[in-house]
Amino acid sequence: MLSASVGSTGGVATLRSQLPFDAKSASALAFIATVVKDYSKLDASIALYEKATRLVPSSSSYALNHAHTLEVLGRCAGCPI
Numbered sequence: 851m852l853s854a855s856v857g858s859t860g861g862v863a864t865l866r867s868q869l870p871f872d873a874k875s876a877s878a879l880a881f882i883a884t885v886v887k888d889y890s891k892l893d894a895s896i897a898l899y900e901k902a903t904r905l906v907p908s909s910s911s912y913a914l915n916h917a918h919t920l921e922v923l924g925r926c927a928g929c930p931i
Contacts, residue, residue, distance in 0.1 A: 856882060857891025862898065876905040880912050887919055895919050 883898035899916035
């Protein structure tokens with residue numbers, strides 16, 4: 851249900867209206883990105899990992915997961931690592 855909601859059109863924006871996208875929520879964003887990735891909602895996953903990585907640029911875990919998701923879609927030319 852979570853992946854269907856966040857992965858739907860406008861889902862990330864809806865999540866943003868309910869969860870502040872700040873450094874305190876970066877771990878939640880990365881977790882949700884992992885969940886939606888597991889259910890093939892890759893564009894939503896990329897958007898969430900990108901936000902988590904920008905909020906906490908020192909997190910190699912967020913950057914690596916973001917890069918792996920980009921790689922799945924063949925977009926790794928822009929990988930953050």
